[in-house]
Amino acid sequence: xxxxxxxxxxxxxxxxxxxxxxxxxxxxxxxxxxxxxxxxxxxxxxxxxxxxxxxxxxxxxxxxxxxxxxxxxxxxxxxxxxxxxxxxxxxxxxxxxxxxxxxxxxxxxxxxxxxxxxxxxxxxxxxxxxxxxxxxxxxxxxxxxxxxxxxxxxxxxxxxxxxxxxxxxxxxxxxxxxxxxxxxxxxxxxxxxxxxxxxxxxxxxxxxxxxxxxxxxxxxxxxxxxxxxxxxxxxxxxxxxxxxxxxxxxxxxxxxxxxxxxxxxxxxxxxxxxxxxxxxxxxxxxxxxxxxxxxxxxxxxxxxxxxxxxxxxxxxxxxxxxxxxxxxxxxx
Amino acid sequence: xxxxxxxxxxxxxxxxxxxxxxxxxxxxxxxxxxxxxxxxxxxxxxxxxxxxxxxxxxxxxxxxxxxxxxxxxxxxxxxxxxxxxxxxxxxxxxxxxxxxxxxxxxxxxxxxxxxxxxxxxxxxxxxxxxxxxxxxxxxxxxxxxxxxxxxxxxxxxxxxxxxxxxxxxxxxxxxxxxxxxxxxxxxxxxxxxxxxxxxxxxxxxxxxxxxxxxxxxxxxxxxxxxxxxxxxxxxxxxxxxxxxxxxxxxxxxxxxxxxxxxxxxxxxxxxxxxxxxxxxxxxxxxxxxxxxxxxxxxxxxx
Numbered sequence: 220x221x222x223x224x225x226x227x228x229x230x231x232x233x234x235x236x237x238x239x240x241x242x243x244x245x246x247x248x249x250x251x252x253x254x255x256x257x258x259x260x261x262x263x264x265x266x267x268x269x270x271x272x273x274x275x276x277x278x279x280x281x282x283x284x285x286x287x288x289x290x291x292x293x294x295x296x297x298x299x300x301x302x303x304x305x306x307x308x309x310x311x312x313x314x315x316x317x318x319x320x321x322x323x324x325x326x327x328x329x330x331x332x333x334x335x336x337x338x339x340x341x342x343x344x345x346x347x348x349x350x351x352x353x354x355x356x357x358x359x360x361x362x363x364x365x366x367x368x369x370x371x372x373x374x375x376x377x378x379x380x381x382x383x384x385x386x387x388x389x390x391x392x393x394x395x396x397x398x399x400x401x402x403x404x405x406x407x408x409x410x411x412x413x414x415x416x417x418x419x420x421x422x423x424x425x426x427x428x429x430x431x432x433x434x435x436x437x438x439x440x441x442x443x444x445x446x447x448x449x450x451x452x453x454x455x456x457x458x459x460x461x462x463x464x465x466x467x468x469x470x471x472x473x474x475x476x477x478x479x480x481x482x483x484x485x486x487x488x489x490x491x492x493x494x495x496x497x498x499x500x501x502x503x504x505x506x507x508x509x510x511x512x513x514x515x516x517x518x519x520x521x522x523x524x525x526x527x528x529x530x531x532x533x534x535x536x537x538x539x540x541x542x543x544x545x546x547x548x549x550x551x
Numbered sequence: 552x553x554x555x556x557x558x559x560x561x562x563x564x565x566x567x568x569x570x571x572x573x574x575x576x577x578x579x580x581x582x583x584x585x586x587x588x589x590x591x592x593x594x595x596x597x598x599x600x601x602x603x604x605x606x607x608x609x610x611x612x613x614x615x616x617x618x619x620x621x622x623x624x625x626x627x628x629x630x631x632x633x634x635x636x637x638x639x640x641x642x643x644x645x646x647x648x649x650x651x652x653x654x655x656x657x658x659x660x661x662x663x664x665x666x667x668x669x670x671x672x673x674x675x676x677x678x679x680x681x682x683x684x685x686x687x688x689x690x691x692x693x694x695x696x697x698x699x700x701x702x703x704x705x706x707x708x709x710x711x712x713x714x715x716x717x718x719x720x721x722x723x724x725x726x727x728x729x730x731x732x733x734x735x736x737x738x739x740x741x742x743x744x745x746x747x748x749x750x751x752x753x754x755x756x757x758x759x760x761x762x763x764x765x766x767x768x769x770x771x772x773x774x775x776x777x778x779x780x781x782x783x784x785x786x787x788x789x790x791x792x793x794x795x796x797x798x799x800x801x802x803x804x805x806x807x808x809x810x811x812x813x814x815x816x817x818x819x820x821x822x823x824x825x826x827x828x829x830x831x832x833x834x835x836x837x838x839x840x841x842x843x844x845x846x847x848x849x850x851x852x853x
Contacts, residue, residue, distance in 0.1 A: 235727050254678040256757035261684060264669040264728060271725045272691055275702035282702065292705065354593055357588075359595075365836070366599040372835040373606055376803050377824045378809055381605035384817055390621045391607060423756035424605070432839070484694040487789050494813035509697045514793060527698035534693050534744065 226276065259470075282524040283312055289518035305521070311526040321522075323508065324529075331504040334419065338486075339479040341423045343472065346430025351464070353431070354438045371428035379492045382421045384409070385491075411501035414494060418502060422489045426482075430475055437471030450519065473545040480541075481534055505530050580779040590805070598754040613643035613821035620817035634822035638809075644823060646798070647805035650716070653800055654791075655784035662780030663773055669728075670735025675747060685736070688729035696789045699725060704793055707828055714796040722790045727780040734779070738772030739765065778834050785831050801825045 285305045293303040316324045347420055353364055386407040394404040398482040407417045441464065449459045465472075490507045503511065505526060513523035580733070582593070610649075612619050615626030615635055638644050673681045703722055705714070712718030742765060750760035762781065792799045809820040 221592065237760040239608070249681065256678060257672040257676040257678040259679070259758070260668040261678075261680070264665040264732065266740070267665055267721070267724055267728065268691070271721055272687075272694070272699065275699050275706055276694075278702040278706065279698055282753070286636065293709075311635070335618065349595075351596055352591060355591070357591065359592075363595045363599055367595075367602050368836075368839060369602050369606055369832075373830040373832050374782075374837070375830050376786060376788050376806070377609075378605060380806070380820060380824055383810070383815075384620060384821070385605060385608060387620075392623060424601070428602070447552060481693050487696060488843050492788065492807075498749075506695050506697050509695075510700070510789065512703050513607040514696070520705070523697065523701050527695065527701070530695045531698050538693065 279524045282521050285521050287520040312521055316348050316525055318532045327508050334504055335483045337419050338422050342426045342430045342479055344421050346434050346461045349431045350434040350438055366427050368423050368428045373487045375425055376492055378425050379489055383493055418490050432476050437468045442465035477541055583625050609821045609824050613825050617818045623761050634818045638819045638822045650799055651801040654719050655781045658723040658784040659777045659780045661724050662731050663777050665728045666731030666776050667734045669732045671739050674739035688732050691729040714799055719794050723784045727783045728767045731776040742768050747770050775838050778838040
């Protein structure tokens with residue numbers, strides 16, 4: 220539909236060519252002539268993004284400025300329609316959260332940061348180690364690669380259920396394995412500390428393959444000549460790793476770390492599904508905490524929206540800062 | 552690079568000299584001692600076991616009798632597909648499977664269409680608004696699902712799209728499209744512009760050029776986009792949990808009715824898990840190489 224209309228438009232403007240026009244209008248029209256098909260092709264995606272991302276985002280932001288909850292939003296129950304009765308409260312929700320008055324934000328934030336840092340550090344370290352091992356000529360390389368990717372190939376919620384089965388305190392095979400190795404058995408899904416260790420472990424298991432494959436790609440793109448030159452200069456394997464491999468990997472590893480931080484910060488499945496409702500809430504990160512706020516008990520939509528906006532702001536600030544720093548170091 | 556070529560003539564003397572001076576000898580990249588070989592394989596085998604064990608374990612339990620998860624040693628005495636037959640016949644699993652296929656299929660079609668058109672336009676034209684659009688896509692990937700889930704829930708309930716395939720498909724489009732658009736742009740960038748120009752000279756409209764020349768050439772990229780959208784929808788939990796009621800459960804929600812918090816039914820859960828995993832893992836293995844390059848390219852080219 221857009222196409223037909225815009226073609227007609229082009230024909231008309233082509234005929235009008237040559238007649239004098241005010242500069243602004245003709246610039247607009249030239250721009251339209253030149254770009255109409257690009258705009259026509261972008262229209263569907265722009266509409267979807269506007270309706271399903273930008274509008275809800277604005278709506279969410281608006282809600283975070285109100286006291287909306289399940290009992291006062293508009294609702295239709297059978298034939299009865301109840302209009303919305305919530306009020307505009309300004310920045311009260313933000314103040315309530317950020318001043319620490321709700322008692323949840325800062326503990327959750329600290330744990331979220333600890334969780335993100337632990338997971339990403341382990342992801343990158345283990346992923347890097349395995350990538351370096353796989354980046355050699357050897358037998359069975361394809362087999363190893365395919366097997367090591369398995370945790371990523373399985374949908375993450377299935378991986379989480381598999382771990383939940385293994386970590387069961389009474390019959391779980393995981394306790395049998397670690398007692399066989401000589402470690403004390405734990406009630407993995409019971410106490411808060413064990414829960415935290417368990418969720419990190421499961422998330423590391425799920426996340427390593429992506430890091431490994433991405434870093435392996437990075438390793439293979441480092442020119443061989445650099446290694447030959449380093450070898451000739453008498454660099455030891457460790458020196459080659461530090462002075463050739465790490466700098467060569469920087470563009471890939473920067474991206475992988477940034478993506479890893481964002482994904483881990485927002486990781487919902489592992490924590491929500493591994494522990495279900497058998498948790499005191501100590502293991503909730505900001506995202507799962509906000510989810511529970513929105514959908515358990517009397518839904519606190521305004522509170523959840525506030526948390527959502529704060530999470531988004533934190534991530535935006537972090538990635539802007541991170542990109543600025545890494546760009547600097549890449550150029551240096 | 553110049554440094555490397557400059558050094559090349561030195562190779563021969565260095566190679567002959569090194570046996571004479573063993574104290575300075577440095578091991579090259581392609582040589583390793585037998586002990587190092589054993590250590591390498593041992594490490595990789597250990598890693599492989601850790602990576603594969605949970606999946607193998609759930610497969611193992613699924614083949615056993617009903618209470619196998621409490622007595623894993625009983626499984627080998629009584630291997631059967633009993634749990635699979637049971638769960639397919641006596642639960643809503645087939646219905647959930649169908650729901651998921653519909654939703655994932657819809658997400659794939661919508662995702663590929665939106666991502667391909669947008670990616671092509673951005674790849675070929677520096678039009679006003681293109682940078683803002685790509686920036687929006689990048690930021691959207693950063694959204695925690697929780698930012699959108701409440702407003703989307705209320706929006707969909709106003710539009711009467713809650714508990715509806717279309718509603719869930721649209722919600723998934725918000726997750727899949729931004730990434731896919733980046734990936735398609737990257738793919739279209741690799742197709743020479745001369746092809747477009749040739750098409751225009753032969754009298755095709757811009758849309759015709761896209762549809763008749765570029766889309767057939769971009770099939771591998773489109774396939775990866777399609778699979779990515781499919782997998783996103785196949786494994787998503789949070790939206791599906793809130794938006795769908797029991798008749799329209801997807802697999803990710805349905806399996807939780809077996810794996811309840813209090814008394815999980817691991818026989819059915821494990822069999823269902825394997826049924827869910829097989830299609831997803833096959834699709835994944837087909838596309839994983841292209842997926843990684845797409846993921847990292849999307850991040851670096853901003």
